[in-house]
Amino acid sequence: MTFTQEKTIADQVRADFPILHQEVNGKPLVYLDNAATSQKPLFVLNKIRDYYEQYNSNVHRGVHTLSAKATDAYEGSRIKISKFINAASPQEIVFARNASEAINLVAYAWGLTNLQRGDEVILTVMEHHSNLVPWQLVAQKTGAVLKFVELTADEEFDLEQFKSLITDKTKLVSVVHVSNTLGCINPVKEISAIAHHYGAKVLIDACQSAPHLPLDVQDIDCDWLVASGHKMCGPTGIGFLYGKLEILRAMPPFMGGGEMIADVFLDHSTYADLPHKFEAGTPAIAEAIALGAAVDYLTNIGMDKIHAYEDQLTAYLFEQLATIPEIKTYGPQPSKGRAALASFTAGDVHPHDLSTILDQAGVAIRAGHHCTQPLHRYLKAQSTARASLYFYNTREEIDVFIASLKEAVEFFGSIFG
Template identity: 75%
Template sequence: MTLAYVKSSLTDPSTDSSASSLADKVRADFPILDQEVNGKPLIYFDNAASSQKPIAVLNAWRSYYEHDNANVHRGAHTLSGRATDAYEGAREKVAKFINARSPQEIIYTRNASEAINLVAYAWGLDSLQKGDEIILTVMEHHSNIVPWQLIAQRTGAVLKFVIPTPTGEFDLEQYKSLLSDKTKLVSVVHVSNTLGCVSPVSEIIQLAHARGAKVLIDACQSIPHMPIDVQSMDCDWLVASGHKMCAPTGIGFLYGKLDLLRSMSPFMGGGEMIAEVFLDRSTYAEPPHKFEAGTPAIGEAIALGAAVDYLTAIGMDKIHAYEQELTSYLIEQLQQIPDLTIYGPLTNRAGLAAFTVKGDIHANDIAAMLDQSGVAIRSGHHCTQPLHRHLGISGTARASLYFYNTKSEIDGFITVLKDTLSFFHSVMS
């Protein structure tokens, strides 16, 4: 299915726009979902780790390599011009998607981890000093903890952590108590990849700015699933990974306020990020190119733009509404299983559920057994070891949804999960 057809079929007012019909409309756009695994129809519930890619995105990536493959910005020939237009056009699409003021505020990175490291080294090393405080949360992904540990070791800054509430949500009152005139940075996850809770980012940012602190938002689990407006949010930086939002692996982006990006040191040196190079010094290009040294992931960036087109054609509000419907159903079904614990709030949550089952049944064993019936879920600590230690567990099983999933798939998952748990209970009894 071409992108043009997807746009017309999903946005035509004459078509059924009810949330329950969304998956039926888009399902055929994802060929990977139409297969069997271990002789069973695939149920892909590992979307928090990586989403699947629609045909429109695959075609955009392939089209670049088949028709326009050339380096960007550096050539006078036609192919280079077309590649540059598509590459920079994708940046404009990402900027519009999150309502950035300018495409200059969008920096391409390999992933969100690189984007956080960019801020840590290009801003943190210059801006933090001994005694300054960085506020994180216990539920952060390792990618939003380890870089700040490294920067703290080099600058003498101090890390402080917000602990989740007993219901598994961001503790706004504790956060307020941690804020002080020493706070220079707050770096928090928008949606937890384990608890599924949605942090009150607007209030977090407003409180931090009142103290003169900068704020970075990890939006990896929110941008694919809900509308995001960085101007309304007023964050200083925001990071995302393309592979969680229907784009390929190897591409992500950093949003940063333009004045702030201009004030930051380069992250890497090399071609493209310079204005002029002399033997004893160099001057640097304006953002975004100041932070994009070397040949970039051109095809992947173009495909990211196609992913943004695809999501925009559907409508992020429709995606969010449909996923809320799916999530409520998933939680309701999981709650019917005896001795199963769901982590995080039961309402106002994203489309994922991390859980454990009483009786020493390991999450990895659950996931392996489900895979035998074609059900793909995640198991382990989900790169949130500090959170799992706080919860007193070694790991969880996690089912995570996207807009191409269905209630019938949830039914299939629940049936296989019940059979799996019955098997383990019979073996252990």
């Protein structure tokens, strides 16, 4: 597909997404829950079907034609992902079921091996539960201490506080790149440089950045980075871990079984080289191939173009939200740079009630704590509503959302008096 200047990206790609062309509760669907999961283009859906219809076979284990074709496609996706994030080698890409599994891999294979009592792990109050609970479990087992970076007055990562928290005892800094609730874009390159100065390792949760921003792991200089395929036009059940080669080589296997071995004896085993050491059992072959297709699709559009278009949408979204006096948004304003989402409250109206009313208008948003309960407690908000955008969304959809939101706020206002 060739992208022109006359039409927006959304105008040019919406036909690729069959799910967007339907009615929900008698109204055209306006899908604004992209931070939870993205929709999938036909290009990706067809790759899944092609695999099962044309060359369904296990990878790495057969010399017959179908197995060879499946292996080539599976490993080809690894190469695509490594280029997408500018890894130094495809061997630095490990497939996982999702980012949660990838973080757990690091927590158990590296954390349990390297962390000791009194060692420090620095996280933030904005972390998704997936980048919090594994480190709580590891800290309980090792005696490591968890420390947390809080927020600035603009509800962003407090870099100065981070500098005051980090010490020679700090062994790991694990931080989200883009907050799924606040929308702030954290300075991961600077965080990485500071952490490495103290000899600490760095893990980046890129679930909300990989779909929206150009990523360069060598420029960030992180030691690990994780992402989930389903948020970046790929299928569910597949994600990846990036890790520096020498660090992955030093880590023991996360799970045992087939595929991750070199030789097996009754009393011991030796393990396969990277990345297969961390990929036990039959992998999610179709899903991995489809994730490679999603990377192709995003690359064809251009991550820089996606980011620029979403910046325009985000500015418009916040302009329109500001026209509703009852709405309180969280995180920095678009002028400071932020992701294409808005978490908000509307006075005493419960976000679940807002979401239910909006659904009747065909508008899909999120309501709840967004797997960031500690952050919501920090913000003194029980829950928030969240509208999150992607490159196939339009200004017209934002208009429908805002009009429906105004009606919902007015409706509940009349009830509350």
